[in-house]
Amino acid sequence: MVKVVSWAAWASFVASTLVEFAARIRGRASPHLPGLGSAQWPSAQLISSVALAEHDFVRFVGADASLASGRPTMARAQVMSGQAHARVLRLTHAAYQVRRGDCLWTIAERHLGDGDRYTEIAALNTGRVMTDGARFTQPDVIRPGWMLRMPAAATDLDRPQPPITDRHPGHPSDAPEFSRPHDGAPSSPQPPAVHNSPNTGERPAAGRDAAPPANTPQTQQSRASAPEPTAIVLTDGAEAEDSGPSTPVAAFAGGVAVGSLLTLARLRQARRRGRRIALPADPETLATEQELRRLAAPDAHAHGRQALATLGDVITAAGRHLPPVLGARVSADTVELLLAQPAGTPPAPFTQGRTKATWRLDLNNAPHADSSRDVLPALLTTGHLDDGHALLVNLERLQTATASGPAELVDRFLATAATEVITGDGPWFDVLAVGFPELEAAGARIRSCTNLTEALGLLADRARDLRRRLATTDGAADVADRRLHDPDGDWTLTLLISRNTPSPDQLARLVDTVTALPGGLAALVPGDATVVPARFALSQDDHGPLLNVTPPGMTVRPHLMPTESYQRLGELFTVAADTSDVAADAPPYDALTGESPLPAASGANAPSTSIPVDNQQEDRKSGVEPARPELAEPESQRDEAQDAVQVSILGPLEITGTVADLQPKMAELVLALTLAGPTGLRNIQLAAMMGPDPDTPKPSDQLRQLITRTRGKLGKAPDGQARILCDSAYVYRTHAITLDWTRFQELADCGAKRNSTTDLWEALALVRGPVLDGCYHWWLETPVIENIRAEIVDAADLLAELELYAGRPDRSARAARQGLASDPYPEQLWRALIRAEYEAGNMSRVHEAWKACLKAVAEVSADGDPHPETAALYRRLATVRRPLDDYHRGELEWRS
DSSP states (O other): OHHHHHHHHHHHHHHHHHHHHHHHTOOOOOOOTOOHHHHHHHHHHHHHHHHHTTTOOOOOSSTTOOOOOOOOOOOOOOOOOOOTTOEEOOOOOEEEETTTTHHHHHHHHHHSSSSGGGHHHHHHHHTOOOTTTBBOOOOOOTTTOOEEEEETTTOTTTBBOOOOOOOEEEOOOOOHHHSSSSEEOOSSSSSOOOOOOTTTTTTTTTTSSSSSTTTTOOOOOHHHOOOOOOOEEEEEEETTTTOOOOOOOOOOOHHHHHHHHHHHHHHHOOOOOTTOOOOOOOOOHHHHHHHHHHHHSSSSHHHHHEEEEEEHHHHHHHHHOOEEEEEEEOSEEEEEEEEEEEOSSSTTTTTOOOSEEEEEEEGGGGGOOOOOOOOOOOOEEEEOTSSOOHHHEEEHHHHHEEEESSSSHHHHHHHHHHHHHHHSSOOOOEEEEEEEEGGGGGGGEEEEEEEHHHHHHHHHHHHHHHHHHHHHHEEEEEEHHHHOTTSSSSOOEEEEEEESSOOHHHHHHHHHHHHHHSSSEEEEEEEOOOOSSSEEEEETTTTEEEEEEEEEEEEOOOOOOOOHHHHEEEEEEEHHHOOOEEEEEEGGGGGSSOOSSOOTTTTTTSSOOOOOHHHHHHHHHHHHOOOOOOOOOOOOHHHHHHSEEEEEEESOOOSOOOOOOHHHHHHHHHHHHHHHHHGGGEEHHHHHHSSTTTTTTTHHHHHHHHHHHHHHOOOOTSSSBSSSOOOOOOOESSSSEEHHHHHHHHHHHHHHHHHHHHHHHHTTTTTOTTTTTTTOOOOHHHHHHHHHHHHHHHHHHHHHHHHHHOOOOHHHHHHHHHHHHSSSOOOOOOOHHHHHHHHOOHHHHHHHHHHHHHHHHHHSSSSOOHHHHHHHHHHHHHHHHOOOHHHHHHHHGGOO
16 A cells, blocks of 8 residues: 555656746746645746756855955946046846845845746855855745845836835746745844934935835835835946856965055056057956956055065064064054064063064054064965954064865965965065966966976075085074075075976985075975974865864965966966067957057057147257146136046046045945946946945935035035035936146147147146055956056157257256156156266166066066167167267157
8 A cells, every 4th residue: 555655746747847847938827736736836836946956056165265356347338538547337137125024026026027037046146155145946935135146137126115015915827836826035033234324415316326225124014005216236237248157267365466466567568558468268268357346455464565575674683583483363453473482571562462472562552663674474365263363474484384175176276375485576586387377377486397396496596506605604503593684685485386296206205305505495285294393284175175284283264366367467477577568459449449649669550750849849958948828727727627536547546525534335335435436337337436345335315424524524625515416217326526637638738739848747747656556446447557657658758859859968867767766667768767867978877767567567577678779779879879869860760
């Protein structure tokens, strides 16, 4: 009897499954099978689960696998303003905040036009951790306050919706979980915090730009009598194509992000006048650089270096030996040095840490340190401890270290470590790299080896040299101590890092070579041997990768680059190191407005021509500075211009003219709106841009608070209006706020068209340093920044040429230096400086400029050599003196 019942149940389940499967394929509701309800229900659940699995493209990457932060792909940016070259932010998915009574089917019906498209929403969210810490796993379980990703094709996300009853009678769906009566989203057991937004200074329309959280306490009567607005964040779904979830870009460690951006800036030398540097064609590769900007906040590595620089100063002043520093625990305010053994009373401003083998420094009260005292070059960021402190280790003190654990984690750890040490902006040290061809273009610090045998040979040569110098010179026995007290000596650290696992014989040779010397050598290789002095042991738990570092015997959560992100970063380095250039209207620069009006360089697409000389230039050659015509301007406009808030991006970000100091997020908001120009930004765009990353928009109530408080600190415009305006379409614009880049473009354009040195000097006077120096907002796009850098260099190059041609080499040299203050690497400006000093008869400054050029080139060139044209120019000018007229007849091609 049992056998018969079992077979009957099995047959019922198979029949129900086939019926459910056929209905799902046809896209129709499943027919009800009389007498088989108990079997049809699990069949429907099984088919629904399979259908959802087909849509599950969400990948888990980054430091914490529990955070599935899939990063949306950036669509082709659009021009926001012809004045500021800003762009529209468009992402490939929108977002919706769940409110009480919602179910996934009703959300899909309202915003996708078909309730059975709920599977698309489920696919975008499966596995994601929601605002209350719960994970989205089932399409019929959602809670108020959850932020759901929506397909970009979703509509009416920003339109108020009528209230929904808590109990749904069932929908015309082929999904049993929604076709039967069911409850809508219940009250969340742990509702997100509600922030009340002040209304001071807020326009009525701006107050409606986004809804309050769905779980704001309301009475049942109010819910039934008034439409409940839908919370909207992210993007215009109607404008973007629904391409589904994109490949996420993983989180980098802060040190990797900062170092990589600095390396890219060094590699990207400005090209010929009117041309632009080449950028990767792959939008995902460009998006990787934006991810670097998002993560490049002041990092633990920078704090650790600050503490070590202070340590070097006080140790030198006290005449003491350097303590044996294993590493450091770093927070935002303190650095605790971890010593291999107690080293006596710490010198002020250091104090005793939690043990006798720790020295603590309060960064807020630390004196300014000399960066040249940074005596421990090979600091490696390993990850974060449970208390939130970052752990940095001194590879030189660890000597030889191995990385062991799952092969995939070990490879990611080594790739991340190699990237950080090779791109780091700290003191100089040499890196012998095995198995990292992607980083070969990252600068002169790296020496790429074909295999471990070659690397071990080079390391042995370095060991012999160090041993000889230690034996023949006086000083401390430790190489790090020598580096501190003899900064002019060649006590450079050599670090070997390998992706290839050494054989037992190679490992034994490596350990013997490194440990035989008191510093100066270090190595990090894969392997699980116990004979090495230090070990990095990787493992995995439910929350992601773990890394145990011995010594000092601590476990951290590491930030590991996925292989895909590492390869994209290598592509960024390779393209940045390419010396070729592209036209100003080539992709991705074609999205920017207009072409540069500056004359094209010789050898570019346009033919080379001589420089026309107008009457003004003739007057200047004779020593008469002509009067510059002024445009008529109404008195009211002059008053308004004087009272305007000024945003300056041609150097570190500065915002002047406000009635009170702006906090960092307020300054970011003003910058975004100013760059957007008169077109402005919609509230949904601002929500995305003000969030910490493109997938975590700023909540609507917090955005309103930010805008309101920023308005208050900006003050009123002369006409009495607020400096941030909002219209009925929820578009925010700046009012009576000026931008130095806009003014620079006006002056540079006028100067290029008229060959006016006066206009060009006024333009360069606005340049205070590298563009947006130290500003790492994730939404700042590389083509925009590179276009600004190129136009500054072009203007400085043209001005130096005009001044030299006019017989003013001293002013020509000053123009070149002004351009180099913004970007110290373009060789055309170094050539202009060398020529100007030569024509001024300052041969000592010619040699100084040449040496400075070599130093700059060494930071960006893989071989450390300048461009052949630069070298040929210096050799020619250093050996023969030629009259200016002869020079111009034969050398006008140097305009390139």
